[in-house]
Amino acid sequence: MKRRKGTNESLMTKAGGELDDRFKLAGPARVLMNKVFPDHWSFLLGEIALFSFILLLLTGTFLALFFDPSMAHVTYQGSYVPLQGVGMSKAYESALNISFEVRGGLIMRQMHHWATLLFMASILVHMMRIFFTGAFRAPRETNWMIGILLFWLGFFEGFIGYTLPDDGLSGTGLRIAEGMTESLPFLGPWVSAALFGGAFPGDEVIARLYIIHVFLLPLALLALITVHVGLVFAQKHTQWPGPGRTEHNVVGFRMFPNYVMKQAGFMLLVFGVVAAMAGLFQINPIWLFGPYEASVVSSASQPDFYVMFMDGLIRLFPAWEFRVPPYFTLPGVFWPGIVGMGLSVLLPLVYPLLERRFTKDRAHHNLLQRPRDMPARTGLGVMIIVFWLIGVISGGNDVFAQAFHISLNAMTWAGRIGMVVLPIIAYYLTYRICLGLQQHDREVLAHGLETGILMRDPDGRFYEVHQPLAEPDEHGHTELEYSGATVPKKMNRIGVLEPAERGFFKSIEEPEGEGPRNRDEIEAGK
Amino acid sequence: MSAHNDDRRPDEVDLSDPKLSRFDVYREGLRRDGIEIIHYEPRYAKPGTKVEKRMERIVASMFLGSGLFATLFVVAYIWWPWQYDGAATWRDPQTWYTPILGVTLGLSLLLIAMAVLTWAKKLLPVEELVQDRHDGGSSREDRRFAESTVDTVVDDMGLKRRPFLVKAALLGAAPLGLAAVAPLGGLIKDPGDMLTVTGWNAEKHNGGEPVRLMLKDGALVRPDMVSTGGQITVFPAIEGGAGNEFASAPTLLIRLRAQDAEVLRENLYPMYQDSEAMWGDFVAYSKICTHVGCPASLYEQQSQRLLCPCHQSQFNVVDNAAPVFGPATRHLPMLPIGVDGDGYFYAKSDFLVPPGPAFWNRPSLPEEDEQ
């Protein structure tokens, strides 16, 4: 046994030596393997996007083997009976063939689509985490901007992917995009003619979008994701405040084996969730939509959820058109469609700079902030979320109207008014809630934990016994400074920062059995 | 990595000391990366206890379970009937093909994920380490070195001493940059009349002969083919008229009830009165929404509205299809129609205003601006 182990070790050492001779790896490999990462569930949200992207590359490559981005006219002869003999583009035919004639093609298509939705949804959730905890502050503004660009690249990549099958729904979406393009002052008709090779829809646009979808945008996404992750790596991850955690250190565990194993496991988990969803939930049944025909449309025509916000804005925008007859028209869709989208890109992009200007805070920050400690920013964030949600809901307001028997016109008006009023209310409420939470934290620090034990003093008055967090002064007050970290609110949460955290949502108090053994013992055991 | 790693600190361990254990060397490596162990202990105080063995068995069974489901996936992929044969009720096994693939693959992935994660969570040592973070730029020295290097390079090239050369280089490179993107000019096409002329234009598409109305299957349209309160989608009866080549041509031919037609005749814009755009109780509106171009074809024959399903613009059929709700700002252009000697509908002319979404130099008529 022992001998064999020895051979193994020497083999490893030998191989390592050979590699190091050539690539000088020993130093960098050690640095990499020992790098310390902080551990918190909210730091895993961006990974969902990363892993969905990997899955998108894999499934997308499979689909590309069978997809034919051609708008040549063919007559369908495949096995889906209700479309037999119908004229369609080759792109749509090959998308149908992936669904019906390619073994396992449908599960791949559905995985690709679900992974897209997961990619965009997780970017949003990740972005909210970064925003509310102030992780975008110096020195990480660049990475925030890259993240915003990644969202928008994903937005267009997803929209183009929705367009490629050339089915009835995607053609309708493309038509709307064309209408928005036309609305550009002075350039509109020329840009549209350039994109479609003449009049809409022409016979070139699918091939052009295809090369963008499978080459240009994935390349840009891949490059930016690499920089994004690389910067997190180089700048070291932010961490939550807590005992022993400062602006100048990282507390956590090593990259190898702990972090890498958790990441690998989580990646497989993301893949598994997408695969299971793709098997259980039908998505984008293109065979129902038929080929794109300019005269055909369906009620409840919607884009995917990440585009629905734009669609909602366009639906809600009033019928305002600026005209200087007979020479000039500024179509109404220009405002929500072009200006709205432009602002949606630009404002988030420069937000870190704006906040820096307002708070005049130019310092570097590696400790995160609790959302309650920045009521104005948290309020703003909730405001934007409410605004966005109203846009999304309005993007599907016909589905809502139909499903819940509400008047469509009432939905539109509710959206128009709600979009102006509700974000303001949301801001105010969030601000107040943040202040309330702050105050409660300060109370606990000053008076101690509420124990739930009621006592009655000799005068007959009731009072609750508080367990102070530190040695109280003669008034029963503890002068603890708020450190930006979680303040324990329950008696069994005092040991909140124990490294051996157990239990799913709450820590289970674990009686200290043998206690941590000292290093000598561990070493002796080896 | 960075400079500090190479700084030899006084408390450095002498690596030549033969008494050093593996852990001492390891810890020294950590120390040189600015890492300190604050907590490190095996997950199970005594190796090989029942609890630990149990956990190992759980992880192992999850790995094996994952393999089992992966095998099931492959087996199902190969042998489960998959070919769609025109029916997909729950009784057809091929309906279950995709769900089975998804569930077996999903379970296989979930199990292997759980195995790896449980291994990491339950079997790896409990650890907590602190690493120094060296934030905020390079050392003063490094900056000085870098600065002098850049300055030397600039000086060597003489960028400051030779301003003419710099300008010449810029002047030369700018056109080259243009030349790099110029070939994209191949994309540029004169939009010409693509937004203003449709398939209904007799001169352009039918040799001057008036264009008749046809159904999607090519049948020409007679007045008796539409019932009162009915609507029908019509296309220009030209080569490929119902195809996407003429994407702005689709038109909705509506036969109104007599009283509704009367209301519309009273409301008719002057340009449509002049061109006698209606024929009897029939009216034809462009199907392409004037907002962003979806087919606005949800005809409500009692409330006399046309709804566009994309952005919910609503048009009043008995008032020139003027917008009454939603984001659309212009009426759906009316196609002037008549019935020829053979009893077929034909278009008297193309649309009088361009159909579909607006663009900046869209010609507008005074009638429209009154709205």
Place this chain on the structure above:
Amino acid sequence: MAASAKRRRGWRKRLGALARFTGALVIVGGLYSVFSPSLYAQEADDSASAVDSEVVKGQELYDTSCISCHGDNGEGIEGRGPSLVGVGSASVEFQVNTGRMPMAAQGAQAPAAPSSFTEEEAEWLGAYIEYLGGGGTVPDDLDSLVENADTAAGNDLYRVNCSSCHGYAGGGGALSSGAHAPSLEGVTDEELYQAMLTGPQNMPVFADNQLTPEQKADIIAYVQYMVNDDKDHGGVFSLGRFGPSTEGVAIFLVGISSLLLATLWIAGKS
């Protein structure tokens, strides 16, 4: 089971159609007989009384349940209910059998509901309205027409004529100001045919001169195939076939929330 119900319905319908047909003949005959009483009196007597009784029964029902909105002799009342002269029995049977009529309250649109009449009573009402002035009727051989129909042709017609309101997947859709196009799920062949033929409420009319009975049968065959037979190819759940809206909800409720739980399990919570 469904097939036998269908057969039963078909049988009843055929019987009803026969009765209506003879009824119409007899009414005409009856008018004739006023002028030439000797000519048909003998032969038509039995069936005449049967049909008369159908129309009479229909009128009785009409006078109790419909007259308040649709007025005397189906002439309509301004602002309450439209005239029913000329709408025909197919329209009446559609509206009554789907419970849309009588309307519970004036509103944007009469919703489908459990019918308050038996099918027989609906036929009587239909006979009465048909007597006031005829409209289209459902062909007797609809079942065989649908059986021999071409779903691909039906699909093409469906997308041009129907999908704009009822949706690609037949789930229905919202119209202006609270009106909506209903879902096509669970709708019978006859109801589909009657609806196309008569254009109930806001639905445009697709009379036989516009869509031939064969084309209507094609559409019916496609709708039944798509909505009822070919439900969920490619998944166990179709998410209501609402398209991207419910897909977006699903990715958050299923995908993101399950992965959030996973992150809470995997990583620390402090």
